[in-house]
Amino acid sequence: xxxxxxxxxxxxxxxxxxxxxxxxxxxxxxxxxxxxxxxxxxxxxxxxxxxxxxxxxxxxxxxxxxxxxxxxxxxxxxxxxxxxxxxxxxxxxxxxxxxxxxxxxxxxxxxxxxxx
Amino acid sequence: xxxxxxxxxxxxxxxxxxxxxxxxxxxxxxxxxxxxxxxxxxxxxxxxxxxxxxxxxxxxxxxxxxxxxxxxxxxxxxxxxxxxxxxxxxxxxxxxxxxxxxxxxxxxxxxxx
Numbered sequence: 001x002x003x004x005x006x007x008x009x010x011x012x013x014x015x016x017x018x019x020x021x022x023x024x025x026x027x028x029x030x031x032x033x034x035x036x037x038x039x040x041x042x043x044x045x046x047x048x049x050x051x052x053x054x055x056x057x058x059x060x061x062x063x064x065x066x067x068x069x070x071x072x073x074x075x076x077x078x079x080x081x082x083x084x085x086x087x088x089x090x091x092x093x094x095x096x097x098x099x100x101x102x103x104x105x106x107x108x109x110x111x112x113x114x115x116x
Numbered sequence: 117x118x119x120x121x122x123x124x125x126x127x128x129x130x131x132x133x134x135x136x137x138x139x140x141x142x143x144x145x146x147x148x149x150x151x152x153x154x155x156x157x158x159x160x161x162x163x164x165x166x167x168x169x170x171x172x173x174x175x176x177x178x179x180x181x182x183x184x185x186x187x188x189x190x191x192x193x194x195x196x197x198x199x200x201x202x203x204x205x206x207x208x209x210x211x212x213x214x215x216x217x218x219x220x221x222x223x224x225x226x227x228x229x
Contacts, residue, residue, distance in 0.1 A: 032216040043122075043206055043220040044160075051216065089159065093216040103150070104208075104218055108159040 002027045006090050006107035013080055013114050021075040021110050023064075023090035031092040033057075033066050033073040034104070038087040047075075047088070080114045087111050118143035122207045122221030129228055135180075135194040137224050139207030142188065147209040149190040150218060151182055154204040166190060167212065202228045 007022040025031065032051045036044040048057030053068035062077045073090060090107040122139045129135060141147050151163045162175045164182035172182050179198050183191045190207060204225050210218040 034217060036220075041223075041225075043222045044208075046217055046219065049217055093218075103162060103165055104152075104160075105162075106160040 002031070002092060002094055002105045004090050004092055004105055004107035006088075006110050008108075008110070010111035010113060013112070015082055015114055015116050016079045017114075019075070019077040019080045019084075019112070021088055021090075021112070023073045023075065023107060025071050025073065025090075025092050027071075027092055027094060027105075029094065030068075031094055033064070034091045034093070035062065035064055035073070035075050036089040036091060036106075038089065038109070040086075044089065080112075082114050082116055085112055085114045118209075118219065120207060120209055120219060120221045122224060124224060125222065126225045127227070129197050129226065131199055131228055132196045135192070135197050135201070135226070137192040137205055137207075137226075139190045139192075139221055140188055141190075141209045144188070144209070144211065146187060146212045148212050148218075149184060150208040150210070151190065151192050152206045152208060152220075154206060154223075156203070160206065164192070197228045199228050202226055 003026045005024050034049045035047040037047045038044050048059040050057040050066035053066055056065045064073050064075045087109045089109045091104045093104055119142045149166045152160045153163055154160045166172050166184045169184055180194050204223050206223045207221040208218040
């Protein structure tokens with residue numbers, strides 16, 4: 001079945017440092033890929049997405065590129081802020097079958113802490 | 117714009133008591149609806165999804181059930197809670213077309229004591 005593997009955390013960085021959170025996936029067909037962010041005590045917010053190979057999703061300074069050849073969707077940000085401290089989830093949505101849309105398979109999540 | 121409401125935000129229930137969590141979506145029609153559970157320190161697990169009124173699919177065997185009495189209402193229930201039912205429950209919706217992203221509610225923190 002489908003699966004998502006994220007780098008284990010927690011990740012601790014100083015403000016303005018460069019961030020990479022690795023994500024690789026296994027899926028049949030051509031999934032859509034997502035990064036979600038969860039702030040303490042809250043639900044998940046969609047951060048960015050990519051729906052086909054070589055697409056780059058970007059939002060709030062975060063970027064991720066859909067790499068079909070390496071089955072990866074790594075999250076990057078050039079300069080993190082304290083306000084970026086949260087849990088980040090990589091996820092995929094299977095493309096096959098009408099009822100599969102929106103059913104997400106998640107990675108385990110990576111806790112990011114940014115210090116001033 | 118579309119919004120999703122989920123309540124209550126927190127709940128403490130004794131073992132063996134019933135459960136009812138409610139989720140409603142506004143600003144869209146015929147959404148796909150989902151219940152996920154997030155256990156402490158772990159990722160999210162899909163529990164149920166629904167593509168229409170009265171249509172419920174269960175992803176994992178468990179002590180919980182779901183119902184969709186109206187187009188934009190999704191309810192998670194249990195007749196008798198177990199300690200292992202504790203967790204963070206998230207409702208989500210996605211458009212019933214080929215767009216694939218899902219949007220989440222604020223979640224319910226359930227503690228079974």
